[in-house]
Amino acid sequence: MNESKNKLSMEELTSYAKRRGFVFQASELYGGIGGFWDLGPYGAELADNIKSSWWKFFVYKNANVVGVNTTIIQNPKLWKASGHIDTFVDPMVDCKECKHRFRADHVAGIDTNDLKKLDEKLKETACPNCGAKYSFTPARTFQMMFKTYVGPIEDDANVAYLRPETAGGIFAQYENVRETTRKKLPFGIAQIGKAFRNEITPGDFIFRLRELTQMELEVFVHPKQAKDQYDEWKQKCMDWVQSIGLSKENLQYHDHADDERAHYAEASVDIQYNYPFGFKELYGIANRTDYDLSAHAKESGKDLTYFDEATGERFIPYVIEPSVGVERLLMAVMLDAYDEEEVGGEKRVVMRFKPEIAPVKAAVLPLSKKPELSGLAKDVFAKIAGDYNVEYDETQSIGKRYRRQDEIGTPFCITVDFDSLEDKAVTVRERDTMKQERIKIEELKAYLDEKLKY
Numbered sequence: 001m002n003e004s005k006n007k008l009s010m011e012e013l014t015s016y017a018k019r020r021g022f023v024f025q026a027s028e029l030y031g032g033i034g035g036f037w038d039l040g041p042y043g044a045e046l047a048d049n050i051k052s053s054w055w056k057f058f059v060y061k062n063a064n065v066v067g068v069n070t071t072i073i074q075n076p077k078l079w080k081a082s083g084h085i086d087t088f089v090d091p092m093v094d095c096k097e098c099k100h101r102f103r104a105d106h107v108a109g110i111d112t113n114d115l116k117k118l119d120e121k122l123k124e125t126a127c128p129n130c131g132a133k134y135s136f137t138p139a140r141t142f143q144m145m146f147k148t149y150v151g152p153i154e155d156d157a158n159v160a161y162l163r164p165e166t167a168g169g170i171f172a173q174y175e176n177v178r179e180t181t182r183k184k185l186p187f188g189i190a191q192i193g194k195a196f197r198n199e200i201t202p203g204d205f206i207f208r209l210r211e212l213t214q215m216e217l218e219v220f221v222h223p224k225q226a227k228d229q230y231d232e233w234k235q236k237c238m239d240w241v242q243s244i245g246l247s248k249e250n251l252q253y254h255d256h257a258d259d260e261r262a263h264y265a266e267a268s269v270d271i272q273y274n275y276p277f278g279f280k281e282l283y284g285i286a287n288r289t290d291y292d293l294s295a296h297a298k299e300s301g302k303d304l305t306y307f308d309e310a311t312g313e314r315f316i317p318y319v320i321e322p323s324v325g326v327e328r329l330l331m332a333v334m335l336d337a338y339d340e341e342e343v344g345g346e347k348r349v350v351m352r353f354k355p356e357i358a359p360v361k362a363a364v365l366p367l368s369k370k371p372e373l374s375g376l377a378k379d380v381f382a383k384i385a386g387d388y389n390v391e392y393d394e395t396q397s398i399g400k401r402y403r404r405q406d407e408i409g410t411p412f413c414i415t416v417d418f419d420s421l422e423d424k425a426v427t428v429r430e431r432d433t434m435k436q437e438r439i440k441i442e443e444l445k446a447y448l449d450e451k452l453k454y
């Protein structure tokens with residue numbers, strides 16, 4: 001396993017994220033609930049900024065990509081057609097000694113859903129919980145979609161599923177989107193939204209969740225364009241994750257072997273991030289071929305072929321799909337941004353978030369709580385707040401307030417002092433260099449606009 005370049009272990013990250021208001025255990029009051037985590041004030045902002053950056057990069061910057069927002073609950077026929085009801089399963093085993101339940105592929109240390117291969121490997125594997133040998137039940141599959149009922153009657157006719165990926169709704173709306181936007185191939189449909197997976201063993205903080213947020217893009221292409229489009233989007237995804245602050249040395253591609261791929265994919269590659277537990281999947285890029293549209297055409301009886309006016313060809317488009325989880329990304333972004341240094345003999349902790357995704361863009365800090373300063377500081381706050389998330393803080397010493405802002409990654413601290421009353425200027429301190437500049441209050445908004453421009 002490669003040494004992670006990050007300065008935080010998983011325990012430290014989890015505790016930091018809680019202490020600084022990024023991520024809290026869901027239902028913590030009641031002892032939590034496995035695989036569910038809430039975002040606190042800074043985590044929610046950070047996640048929104050990541051989503052907004054993704055949308056700008058993948059939707060606004062691409063003339064041939066549009067966005068949708070489809071429902072979490074769909075007609076279950078959709079999941080039958082997509083293969084999720086039959087094949088969205090994980091292998092599971094129990095230890096007969098300690099009764100612990102595990103993902104069979106995780107315990108066996110091989111990336112496969114092949115039950116025979118898993119059983120073979122598990123014969124040589126001790127239980128990670130109690131150490132017992134030859135103690136596993138045969139591996140069996142487990143349906144990962146959460147089930148619910150639509151309407152008041154809880155019978156089989158009313159069963160529905162919480163979507164396991166946002167892609168399903170995109171495929172079901174492909175024809176409506178194509179018709180209404182008059183898009184020609186290649187074109188993409190993007191969506192950001194919640195997905196649900198009843199993971200057997202959620203864990204590693206927010207890495208493996210039961211409720212997650214996906215950012216997915218389905219690019220519909222001519223089958224002959226599939227290879228080039230796959231390579232193009234694979235590169236774009238790598239460029240984007242670096243643009244929001246992930247360092248190159250913590251990223252690598254991992255091509256999937258045949259038995260690692262999802263049931264719908266002809267080729268797939270992960271962008272892996274070097275988490276404290278090693279390089280693991282952050283982003284997945286797959287060539288889903290014509291699998292989905294063909295399956296939906298068959299199940300629904302609707303014609304989903306594409307007619308190419310230029311060539312007179314009629315065919316079902318292939319799909320190239322880049323898909324990433326917001327929480328996995330948020331975790332990577334936090335790990336990469338965390339830094340410690342010594343300043344004046346003291347440890348300074350600083351989150352070096354790119355300003356574009358920093359949860360708080362600026363903090364207004366009056367040097368004293370005296371009314372004449374508070375009044376001016378509140379005016380300064382009002383001048384810049386609204387377009388950005390800005391904090392106002394007048395408690396404790398200025399040093400402590402700077403430190404608090406460094407720890408949540410605020411790029412600019414704006415100090416209002418007694419001179420400000422005379423010269424109508426404030427001191428702006430930049431987070432990374434700690435350099436200070438005197439800026440006229442009337443020029444402050446333009447100054448920040450310029451610095452925060454992306």
Ligand code: GAP
Nearest residue numbers: 165167207208209212282283284323324325328
């Ligand atoms: N539509 C394709 C799809 O869902 P996936 O590889 O199963 O493919 C895509 O998921 C991305 O969603 C992953 O690369 C990961 O970032 C995120 N993801 C998947 N399962 C997750 C989970 N249980 N918890 C957190 N993120 C998850």
